[in-house]
Amino acid sequence: MQSTLIKPALATYTALFLLFLYAPFVVLAILSFQTGPEGGPQFPIIEWSTYWYRHLLGLVPPSRIAPLPIDESLLRSLGLAFMTMVVSTVLGVASAQAFRTRFAGSGIVFYLIVLGMMVPGVLVGLGMSLVANALGIDRHWWSTAFVLHVVYTFPFAFLVMLAIFNRFDESVEEASWSLGVPPGRTFRKVTFPLIFPGVLSAMLFAFTLSYDEFSRTLFASGRDLTLPLAIYGTFSVEIHPNVFAFGVLTTLFSFALLAVYAALMTLSIRRAKRVALQEEAA
Amino acid sequence: MATILKLDNVSKLYGSLRALDGVTLSLPDNAYISLLGPSGSGKTTLLRVIAGFERQDGGGVLLAGESLDGVPAHRRNIGFVFQNFALFPHLSVARNISFGLENSEGTARPSAGVIAAKVRDIVALTGLGGLEERGVAQISGGQRQRVALARTLVTEPGLVLLDEPLGALDANLRTRMRDELRAIRERLGVTFLHVTGSETEALAMGDSLIVLDRGRIGQIDAPDTVYNRPASPAVARFLNCYNLFEGSLGEGAFVGPAGRFALDAAAAASKGGGPAYAVRHDRIEVRPPAAPAGADEVRIEGAFVASEYTGATQLSFFRLDDGRLVEVEAHLSHRSPAAYGADERYGLVWKRRDALVYA
Numbered sequence: 259m260q261s262t263l264i265k266p267a268l269a270t271y272t273a274l275f276l277l278f279l280y281a282p283f284v285v286l287a288i289l290s291f292q293t294g295p296e297g298g299p300q301f302p303i304i305e306w307s308t309y310w311y312r313h314l315l316g317l318v319p320p321s322r323i324a325p326l327p328i329d330e331s332l333l334r335s336l337g338l339a340f341m342t343m344v345v346s347t348v349l350g351v352a353s354a355q356a357f358r359t360r361f362a363g364s365g366i367v368f369y370l371i372v373l374g375m376m377v378p379g380v381l382v383g384l385g386m387s388l389v390a391n392a393l394g395i396d397r398h399w400w401s402t403a404f405v406l407h408v409v410y411t412f413p414f415a416f417l418v419m420l421a422i423f424n425r426f427d428e429s430v431e432e433a434s435w436s437l438g439v440p441p442g443r444t445f446r447k448v449t450f451p452l453i454f455p456g457v458l459s460a461m462l463f464a465f466t467l468s469y470d471e472f473s474r475t476l477f478a479s480g481r482d483l484t485l486p487l488a489i490y491g492t493f494s495v496e497i498h499p500n501v502f503a504f505g506v507l508t509t510l511f512s513f514a515l516l517a518v519y520a521a522l523m524t525l526s527i528r529r530a531k532r533v534a535l536q537e538e539a540a
Numbered sequence: 541m542a543t544i545l546k547l548d549n550v551s552k553l554y555g556s557l558r559a560l561d562g563v564t565l566s567l568p569d570n571a572y573i574s575l576l577g578p579s580g581s582g583k584t585t586l587l588r589v590i591a592g593f594e595r596q597d598g599g600g601v602l603l604a605g606e607s608l609d610g611v612p613a614h615r616r617n618i619g620f621v622f623q624n625f626a627l628f629p630h631l632s633v634a635r636n637i638s639f640g641l642e643n644s645e646g647t648a649r650p651s652a653g654v655i656a657a658k659v660r661d662i663v664a665l666t667g668l669g670g671l672e673e674r675g676v677a678q679i680s681g682g683q684r685q686r687v688a689l690a691r692t693l694v695t696e697p698g699l700v701l702l703d704e705p706l707g708a709l710d711a712n713l714r715t716r717m718r719d720e721l722r723a724i725r726e727r728l729g730v731t732f733l734h735v736t737g738s739e740t741e742a743l744a745m746g747d748s749l750i751v752l753d754r755g756r757i758g759q760i761d762a763p764d765t766v767y768n769r770p771a772s773p774a775v776a777r778f779l780n781c782y783n784l785f786e787g788s789l790g791e792g793a794f795v796g797p798a799g800r801f802a803l804d805a806a807a808a809a810s811k812g813g814g815p816a817y818a819v820r821h822d823r824i825e826v827r828p829p830a831a832p833a834g835a836d837e838v839r840i841e842g843a844f845v846a847s848e849y850t851g852a853t854q855l856s857f858f859r860l861d862d863g864r865l866v867e868v869e870a871h872l873s874h875r876s877p878a879a880y881g882a883d884e885r886y887g888l889v890w891k892r893r894d895a896l897v898y899a
Contacts, residue, residue, distance in 0.1 A: 434614075434639070
């Protein structure tokens with residue numbers, strides 16, 4: 259009786275939710291096909307065109323609208339996100355591994371790590387720039403900003419890995435030791451393959467969080483801008499649909515990343531299924 | 541017989557709980573030893589200390605005369621078979637078996653050819669032929685058990701610890717694997733220490749039987765000695781085939797709430813751990829209430845509660861006047877199951893010399 263009402267209600271709610279989630283992006287995508295260079299970032303669409311995509315790639319004759327300063331900042335952001343991903347994931351796996359056994363002060367250390375994702379980014383960025391000034395350190399995207407990105411994304415990687423280890427059956431490691439396999443090799447040959455889905459998720463978190471990080475980077479990155487900063491910089495003059503076109507392209511890039519993630523995930527889920535079956539039998 | 545493993549006063553604490561409380565024992569080489577203990581008796585802890593997964597808080601462990609103090613698990617040369625098998629889910633059957641040889645430390649690693657030959661031998665011995673390329677989820681429970689065993693045995697450990705290895709199998713398979721475990725062990729001549737919570741398994745498997753009682757050794761003896769002459773009331777209780785009566789030892793008799801049991805001169809108070817009085821379920825005879833007891837017999841009265849028919853035996857429960865239950869087991873090989881009237885009183889009679897008395 260009740261479920262006949264609840265189900266359609268929930269379905270409507272979900273549909274509305276998804277609509278609100280994606281509506282801004284859909285608007286962006288539509289407006290990115292506005293004609294140029296005279297068309298602006300608003301409805302109605304004067305004429306459909308791919309002008310702003312060509313503008314982005316420098317394929318149109320020079321006009322009064324300057325090209326988006328993205329080429330270098332894009333590379334910077336990708337580089338920064340990659341470095342952050344590698345370091346945060348390694349730290350996340352290592353520290354979650356440490357937390358598998360209780361150690362003195364583990365409670366405090368836990369909160370200190372998690373604090374990195376809690377504190378307001380603007381304050382941390384400002385603090386970092388003050389510290390850097392006081393110590394006479396130059397601010398760069400690859401130094402001060404990089405450190406802040408790691409401080410920010412490492413807790414995410416750590417929490418993901420903590421959840422993974424929480425469900426990890428330690429007896430396979432003990433089995434490996436009892437077969438004469440040293441702990442280091444056991445980690446590489448047994449533990450790591452089994453926690454790999456979690457490692458992938460931690461990498462994805464670290465990369466995406468770093469790639470569009472704004473507030474921390476704002477104060478800490480110095481002269482050379484990362485992508486979010488560069489795009490924000492163009493807003494202060496005038497907004498043109500080329501930003502929307504770029505937004506569409508980055509989103510497609512993100513989807514490509516997700517596809518890679520999904521592919522790797524399905525591979526390791528096949529393994530996970532074997533684990534589940536084994537546990538079921540036990 | 542040479543000693544393979546020696547435990548000297550081993551203790552292990554979890555907070556204030558003494559999981560192991562001064563365990564001292566030695567295991568002979570080339571034997572099948574079963575270790576029986578109820579849950580919470582410290583049996584798994586004992587295995588984990590021997591294997592090096594956990595460190596004892598006191599005492600020493602010696603393998604073939606050498607102290608294992610500070611030796612990490614992977615250098616102990618002790619195999620461990622887990623109750624949940626703990627197979628490597630990302631590897632095939634063959635790779636599970638060869639894992640230990642392929643990844644052993646440093647110079648000890650044999651060549652690929654030697655590994656392949658050893659794997660082939662152990663696959664044949666454990667009856668896993670034809671399954672080598674399967675994933676470990678694609679085989680049955682019994683086959684997984686064999687893989688767990690093969691994986692351990694192929695590394696030629698000095699001692700194999702089995703932690704309730706048959707616990708995850710169904711009853712039918714369990715009986716078959718018992719025989720196989722014994723046969724495989726005999727072929728290889730290595731000592732098995734088999735931990736179990738099942739008294740029938742412990743009695744059936746072991747050349748000798750260790751009973752663990754709250755972190756201490758309760759008894760080490762041949763299975764039939766443990767069964768017929770449990771060293772303490774606690775051991776008798778684990779065996780799950782004795783009626784135990786509390787009370788105190790008087791002049792020529794054991795006196796308790798259940799009555800006054802006259803003692804046989806020979807059976808009188810030889811063992812400690814009591815006072816308690818024990819009679820095996822199958823040593824008690826049920827008689828009509830009017831029938832008297834013989835001169836060498838002890839008789840009490842109880843009201844019939846229920847009985848359980850298991851095919852070969854009939855287990856009946858009688859309630860005594862003080863409220864406690866007495867179990868009587870009748871073997872049905874030469875008689876038919878008896879029909880008792882509910883709540884009717886019967887005489888329960890046993891021979892004085894069949895009783896065990898603990899001072």
